[in-house]
Amino acid sequence: MKNSIPDSVTLHGNALALTGSKVKVGVKAPDVTVLANDLSPVTISSYKGKTLVVLSVPSLDTPVCDMETVRFNREAQMLGGNVAILAVSMDLPFAQARWCAAKAVAAVKTASDHRDASFGSSYGVLIGALRLLARAVFIIDGDGVIRYIQVVDETTNEPDYDDVLSALKSLT
Numbered sequence: 001m002k003n004s005i006p007d008s009v010t011l012h013g014n015a016l017a018l019t020g021s022k023v024k025v026g027v028k029a030p031d032v033t034v035l036a037n038d039l040s041p042v043t044i045s046s047y048k049g050k051t052l053v054v055l056s057v058p059s060l061d062t063p064v065c066d067m068e069t070v071r072f073n074r075e076a077q078m079l080g081g082n083v084a085i086l087a088v089s090m091d092l093p094f095a096q097a098r099w100c101a102a103k104a105v106a107a108v109k110t111a112s113d114h115r116d117a118s119f120g121s122s123y124g125v126l127i128g129a130l131r132l133l134a135r136a137v138f139i140i141d142g143d144g145v146i147r148y149i150q151v152v153d154e155t156t157n158e159p160d161y162d163d164v165l166s167a168l169k170s171l172t
Contacts, residue, residue, distance in 0.1 A: 002163065003149050005124040009134045011155045018151075019128040020121035025149055029140045030122035034088055034111035037097035042111045047084050049142045051172050053164070055087040056125045056136040058155060060099040060110065064135070065089065068158055069108055075165065076107035082142075083172060090114045090132055125151065137164050139171060147171055 005022040008015045023030065031045045044052065055072060057065040069087050076085050085108045089096070096110040113119040113133065120126030125134040137159050139148035148167040152159050 002160075004151075005136075005149065006151055006153070009127070009151065009153055009155050011127075011130075013154070016127045016129055016134075016155075018124055018126065018134055020117075020124045020126045022124040023122070023138075023146055023149070025146055027146055029138070029144050029146050031144070032113075032118040032122045034113050034119050035093050035115060036109070036111055037093045037100065039093055042086070042109075044140065045144060047086070047140070048144055051083045051142060051168065052138075052140040053083065053085045053168060054138040054140065055085065055108070056119070056123065056133045056138070057087055057089045058127075058130075058132040058135065059089055059091050060087070060096060061091065064156055064158055066099075066103070068135070069105060069110075070103055071158075071161060073103075073105045073108045075161075079168070080172065083168065085109070086111055088113050088119050088133065090117070090120075127155075135159065139164070139168055141171055 087110045093112045135152040137150045
C-alpha cells in the first residue's frame with residue numbers, strides 16, 4: 001500500500017494488526033530515537049538537511065530483509081551524498097553489527113528499535129502481536145517532512161524498488 005499506513009499486514013497470509021500512530025505524507029516525521037550498532041542514540045532529526053530513506057524491516061536475519069537491505073546498500077552508492085538510508089528493525093544492535101559485517105553493508109546504516117519500539121509505534125508499523133516491524137519504506141525530505149510511504153501488504157514480499165527509487169529521484 002502506497003502513501004498510507006494500513007490497519008494490518010499479512011505474514012504468510014495471516015493478518016496481523018499494526019499498532020501505533022499512523023503517519024501521513026506531508027506531515028513532519030516523528031523524531032524518534034533508535035540505537036546505532038554501537039548503542040549510541042540515533043534520531044530522525046539528525047539527518048536534517050538530507051533526504052532520508054527509512055527501511056522498516058522485521059529482522060535482518062531473514063531472507064527478504066537481507067535481500068532488501070543489500071539491494072538498498074547497492075543503490076545507495078548511486079544516490080549521492082545528500083541521501084541517507086537507515087534500516088530500522090527490532091534486532092539487537094549487536095546482531096545488526098554482525099549482519100552488516102558479514103554482508104559488507106556500509107552505505108545503509110542500521111538501527112535498533114528494540115528498546116521501546118518508539119519508531120514502530122510513532123510511524124504505525126509495529127506488529128504488536130509479534131513485537132516486530134512491518135516491512136515499509138519512508139522517504140523524509142531535508143526539512144523533516146514525510147514525502148513517501150510504502151507499506152508492503154505481505155511481509156514476506158520485497159518492496160517495489162522501482163517505485164521507491166522513482167519517488168526518491170523526484171525529490172533529489
